Amino acid sequence: MNWLIKGGRVVDPAQGLDDVRDVLVRDGRIIKVGPNLKAAPDCKELEATGKVVAPGFIDMHVHLREPGQEDKETIESGLRAAARGGFTAVCCMPNTDPPLDNPALIAYVLQKSRELNLSRLYPIANITKGGRGEEISEMVELAEAGAVAFSDDGRPVPNSRVMRQAMEYARLVNRPIVSHCEDLELTRGGQMNEGPYSYRWGLRGMPAAAEEIMVARDLRLAALTGGRLHLAHLSSRGSVELLRLARREGIPVTAEVTPHHLLLTEETVKGYDTSAKVNPPLRGAEDTRALKQALAEGLLDAIASDHAPHTREEKEAEFEAAPFGISGLETVVPLVVTFLILPGIISWTRAVSLLSRQPAAILGLPGGSLTSGQAADITVIDPDLEMPVDPQQFQSRGKSTPFRGWRLRGWPLATMVGGNLVMYRGRILEP
Amino acid sequence: MRLRSKDLLGLEELSVEEIRSLLEAARRYRRAYAAGERLNSLRGRRVVNLFYEPSTRTRTSFEIAARSLGAEVVNINVAASSMVKGENLLDTVTTLESMGLACLVIRHSSAGVPHFLASRIRAAVVNAGDGWHEHPTQALLDLLTIQERKGRLHGLKVAIIGDILHSRVARSDLWGLSKVGAEVWLCGPPTLLPPALGQMGARITWRPEEALEGADVVIALRLQGERQVQGLLPSLREYRRLYRLTAERLSLAAPDAVLMHPGPVNRGVELSPELLEDPRSAIAEQVTNGVAVRMAVLSLLLGGE
Ligand SMILES: [Zn+2]
Numbered sequence: 001m002n003w004l005i006k007g008g009r010v011v012d013p014a015q016g017l018d019d020v021r022d023v024l025v026r027d028g029r030i031i032k033v034g035p036n037l038k039a040a041p042d043c044k045e046l047e048a049t050g051k052v053v054a055p056g057f058i059d060m061h062v063h064l065r066e067p068g069q070e071d072k073e074t075i076e077s078g079l080r081a082a083a084r085g086g087f088t089a090v091c092c093m094p095n096t097d098p099p100l101d102n103p104a105l106i107a108y109v110l111q112k113s114r115e116l117n118l119s120r121l122y123p124i125a126n127i128t129k130g131g132r133g134e135e136i137s138e139m140v141e142l143a144e145a146g147a148v149a150f151s152d153d154g155r156p157v158p159n160s161r162v163m164r165q166a167m168e169y170a171r172l173v174n175r176p177i178v179s180h181c182e183d184l185e186l187t188r189g190g191q192m193n194e195g196p197y198s199y200r201w202g203l204r205g206m207p208a209a210a211e212e213i214m215v216a217r218d219l220r221l222a223a224l225t226g227g228r229l230h231l232a233h234l235s236s237r238g239s240v241e242l243l244r245l246a247r248r249e250g251i252p253v254t255a256e257v258t259p260h261h262l263l264l265t266e267e268t269v270k271g272y273d274t275s276a277k278v279n280p281p282l283r284g285a286e287d288t289r290a291l292k293q294a295l296a297e298g299l300l301d302a303i304a305s306d307h308a309p310h311t312r313e314e315k316e317a318e319f320e321a322a323p324f325g326i327s328g329l330e331t332v333v334p335l336v337v338t339f340l341i342l343p344g345i346i347s348w349t350r351a352v353s354l355l356s357r358q359p360a361a362i363l364g365l366p367g368g369s370l371t372s373g374q375a376a377d378i379t380v381i382d383p384d385l386e387m388p389v390d391p392q393q394f395q396s397r398g399k400s401t402p403f404r405g406w407r408l409r410g411w412p413l414a415t416m417v418g419g420n421l422v423m424y425r426g427r428i429l430e431p
Numbered sequence: 432m433r434l435r436s437k438d439l440l441g442l443e444e445l446s447v448e449e450i451r452s453l454l455e456a457a458r459r460y461r462r463a464y465a466a467g468e469r470l471n472s473l474r475g476r477r478v479v480n481l482f483y484e485p486s487t488r489t490r491t492s493f494e495i496a497a498r499s500l501g502a503e504v505v506n507i508n509v510a511a512s513s514m515v516k517g518e519n520l521l522d523t524v525t526t527l528e529s530m531g532l533a534c535l536v537i538r539h540s541s542a543g544v545p546h547f548l549a550s551r552i553r554a555a556v557v558n559a560g561d562g563w564h565e566h567p568t569q570a571l572l573d574l575l576t577i578q579e580r581k582g583r584l585h586g587l588k589v590a591i592i593g594d595i596l597h598s599r600v601a602r603s604d605l606w607g608l609s610k611v612g613a614e615v616w617l618c619g620p621p622t623l624l625p626p627a628l629g630q631m632g633a634r635i636t637w638r639p640e641e642a643l644e645g646a647d648v649v650i651a652l653r654l655q656g657e658r659q660v661q662g663l664l665p666s667l668r669e670y671r672r673l674y675r676l677t678a679e680r681l682s683l684a685a686p687d688a689v690l691m692h693p694g695p696v697n698r699g700v701e702l703s704p705e706l707l708e709d710p711r712s713a714i715a716e717q718v719t720n721g722v723a724v725r726m727a728v729l730s731l732l733l734g735g736e
Contacts, residue, residue: 190544193553194628200443202542202599223560271550272543317522320541 001025001419006040006388008048012055013353021055025376028419029046029070033370040425046421049379051413053182055354055370056088056377059180059358061153061232061256061304062329064090066112067105070098073145073397077108078329079118081396083423085329086412088377089120089367090307091359095154096132101126101146103139110146118422120377122148122365123184125169125348127166127177136166142175148363151178153232156214158184163218167227175364176228176254181214182206182237182280191320192267193281198430201269203319208236219246222253231255233306235280237290246301254362259335262291262327267429268402273317276402278306295354296345301362303354307334309398317321331389335379335403338412345371347362355379380414387411395428436459438549441464441565442606450574450610456727457575458722461701464499464723473625474501475698481524482559483509489559489569492718494626496725502533520527520544521551528552533733537561563597563613566610568728569693570603572720574611576713577648579691587614588676590642590684592650592674593701595624596663601652601691605633618642619652619674622663639674643683648693651676651701667700677703681711689713 003025010021010033022037023030039045062304064078071079075092082090082355093102100109106123113121125147129135131154139150150170154177157163168417170177174290192198194205215231219242222229234240234255246253259280265285270275276282294300308325315322336355340346346354356379360368367377386409415423422429432452437537439587445453462626463470466489477537478497482491490506507527524535534555537545552692560566578584583610589608595601597618608615616634616643629635636642643649656717664670681690691713698704708710 194627196627198598199625199628200602200631202562202602212544272546316521317544318539318547320539321520 001421002040002043003046003376004037004043005046005048005053005380008051008053009154010053011348011352013349013357014055014371017121018108023026023370023378025419027089028085028376030370030372030374030391032372035111042167045379046414050384052348052381052383054379055334055356056367056415057086057355057379058365058367059087059307059329059332060306060359061303061309061361062090062092062308063095063325065096066094066307071311071397075112075121076116076118076339076397077397078307079113079116079121081329081394081399082119082426083428084412084426085422086333086379086380086381086415087119087329088147088415088417089122090150091124091303091363092124093124093151093153094126095152099131100124100127101131103138103141106142106145106147117420118156118264119417120144124149124151124178126150127152128162129157129159129160133159136162139170139175140172143175147175148221148365149176149230151179151232153178153180153182156180156182156184160217160221164221164225167221167225167229170227171225173359174228176230178230178232179214179217179218180232182212183210183213183283185214186210190281192269193278193283195266195284197266197269200324208238208283208287211236212238212242212278215242219251219253222251223251228254229253230255230336233258233261233280233304234291234300235261235273235283235287237287238297240290248298251368254301256304256330257291257295257300257308258304259332262288262295263335264288264337264402269346272319273402274317274319275323275326275342275400275404277319277322278326279324289406292345295340300353303332303336305329307396309396310400311397312399315400321324326401327394328397329396330394331401331408334408334411337381337383338408342409352390376416376419379412381410382413383410385409385411385413393426432731433734437732438545439567439728439732440532440545440549440556442567442570442603442610443565444608447610450571453571453724453727453731454575456731457571457684457723460726461513461720461723470499471501472730473497475492476502476733477505477531478502478534479505479507479510479527479532480536480728481507481527481538484560486560489538491561492721493725497729499722500726500729502566502729515567518650520550524548524552524570528554534729554572557728557732562599562601565603566599567603567719568724569600570607571728572717572724573604573610573650574607574693575720575724576690576691576717579645579716580713584608587613588616589613589648590616590618590646590670591650591651591652592618592639592676594624594654597623597653597655604650605631609633609636616642616646620670639680640683643680644719646684646688648691649676649681649684653693653695653703654697654700657665662716673698675701675703676706678705681705681706691717
């Protein structure tokens with residue numbers, strides 16, 4: 001399908017562009033971005049006046065649960081959620097059952113996703129065999145099969161020697177190690193952030209120090225090995241400070257943050273609300289302030305959802321029995337618009353960098369810009385569309401979100417992947 | 432009067448007026464109970480004691496209270512029953528509700544379970560202890576006991592000593608006592624008394640001498656043996672040396688101080704044995720007051736007054 005996306009506000013940090021332009025798409029590629037382009041007769045028009053047109057968004061941290069836990073999510077339902085959320089690509093974490101620790105499973109996941117004609121899927125493979133943290137996996141073969149990074153996310157690599165070896169070995173394929181920073185001894189049995197509220201509500205706490213200790217360790221290992229380190233879902237002020245020092249030192253490190261850690265505090269747990277049960281836990285107001293400031297300063301590189309869907313039955317339980325994680329893919333964009341762009345914390349250009357350009361750069365993925373010749377992966381946002389978050393409308397099987405009922409502005413209007421319109425006005429379009 | 436909520440989940444949620452009404456009702460029930468009066472205000476209503484943690488003391492107290500008001504009582508002790516392991520808690524409770532119950536008294540090792548159930552069933556839910564969170568009827572009976580002994584609650588210095596971190600009694604006592612104007616001191620070793628607890632309005636100290644100095648009320652908490660195994664205390668011996676209440680330590684408190692303990696007492700660990708016989712000890716009254724308080728709670732929740 002050939003398209004002329006007409007009259008939108010094109011925001012493309014790669015070209016330093018933020019202006020009204022048309023975008024011409026032919027044979028799945030971007031042909032041209034310019035003012036008043038003419039459509040060829042075989043070209044469909046997508047009217048984008050008053051809308052924001054951006055390079056396709058990439059969520060570099062999602063859990064799709066397939067294989068093994070298809071009642072929580074499948075590759076299909078996860079990619080439909082991605083498309084509805086305005087993401088043209090997502091990276092799935094390997095903590096499936098079995099885990100993505102061998103090339104055949106990487107190939108399987110890629111194969112399944114390609115049959116669907118939805119958003120693109122880039123798998124992340126395990127750092128260690130079985131995700132057990134004992135021996136590093138066959139990273140070269142995993143990378144050859146299509147793994148874009150390595151992570152044991154859901155768990156840290158507790159053993160410092162193994163983590164060191166992983167960072168060294170990953171240099172062979174120049175792929176980042178994505179670290180879930182958590183000292184498991186300090187968080188054992190933990191249910192929420194450790195602090196006044198955990199003591200008040202009688203819930204076992206997870207101190208910020210548990211994250212910071214591992215951030216510090218991994219930064220030192222990155223300095224030691226020269227391996228590329230990416231810090232997943234940072235949640236605390238202390239982690240941000242450690243990142244700031246590491247940057248000054250020139251350590252090769254990037255970092256991501258989730259909308260829920262930016263916008264919510266531990267108080268959200270009040271009344272034992274399991275939709276606020278996440279790992280790392282929601283922390284205090286000074287942590288959210290520090291994260292927002294780090295985002296504004298450019299210290300943080302990416303916004304990722306850490307989409308972690310669970311079944312309703314699992315989340316509808318007493319707090320201590322409920323699993324960690326929320327369904328995040330379909331609320332990232334309007335949360336970013338409503339709470340980061342509209343209040344002026346970050347610009348549209350910076351937001352597009354965080355959601356597209358920088359994730360692509362960190363993982364060496366195509367996309368991230370609208371320069372001609374690129375695959376036509378495009379996200380269109382309606383900055384004026386305001387509506388409440390209704391989990392029943394989610395394409396994801398996971399319906400748990402602490403943002404339920406929040407009125408948000410700036411929902412994705414269209415998601416185009418390789419020139420195919422896969423979502424328009426919230427509806428998934430069958431190919 | 433009735434409570435604003437259909438449930439009693441904790442003292443954090445109660446207003447001072449509600450606490451005062453509950454105490455007043457409890458005093459009336461205490462007199463009636465002592466006089467052997469038969470009350471039938473809850474006749475035909477069913478109260479279910481669903482205990483996921485064994486506690487003969489609390490369960491019996493609720494049972495006597497409910498029966499004294501004429502209610503029908505069903506006891507379900509899950510640890511001891513043949514209930515299928517892992518049976519869904521909510522399923523269990525909705526099944527019970529469909530069999531008809533006016534009030535569910537729940538004890539569970541996990542904080543927030545009463546809140547979870549209260550929002551999902553129509554019957555009244557009474558928290559009989561949830562994890563480390565709250566044990567509101569215990570705190571109410573502590574308040575009643577103090578009030579009977581001292582004639583007031585306002586302006587008293589109350590020292591709570593022991594394993595504060597894991598104590599739902601300490602949290603409920605703290606809410607209740609500070610709402611009625613007492614000054615609460617929490618005291619224990621740093622591993623069992625994180626300073627952040629001070630943000631709930633208590634004074635914090637690791638030195639029992641400081642907490643005890645001039646105290647009007649001293650509440651010793653039960654030390655759970657298992658905690659020590661987790662390495663929070665280097666040894667029981669050292670704990671006893673530093674924190675056990677002895678006659679000598681208690682002499683720092685006001686001469687007419689009241690000594691309490693939520694029970695059951697680990698003999699010789701939290702208190703030296705002779706203190707159990709001390710006239711300042713109100714531990715036996717606490718048990719009696721427990722029944723009266725639970726009568727008041729059931730009655731006010733179920734409209735039996
Ligand atoms: Zn993680």
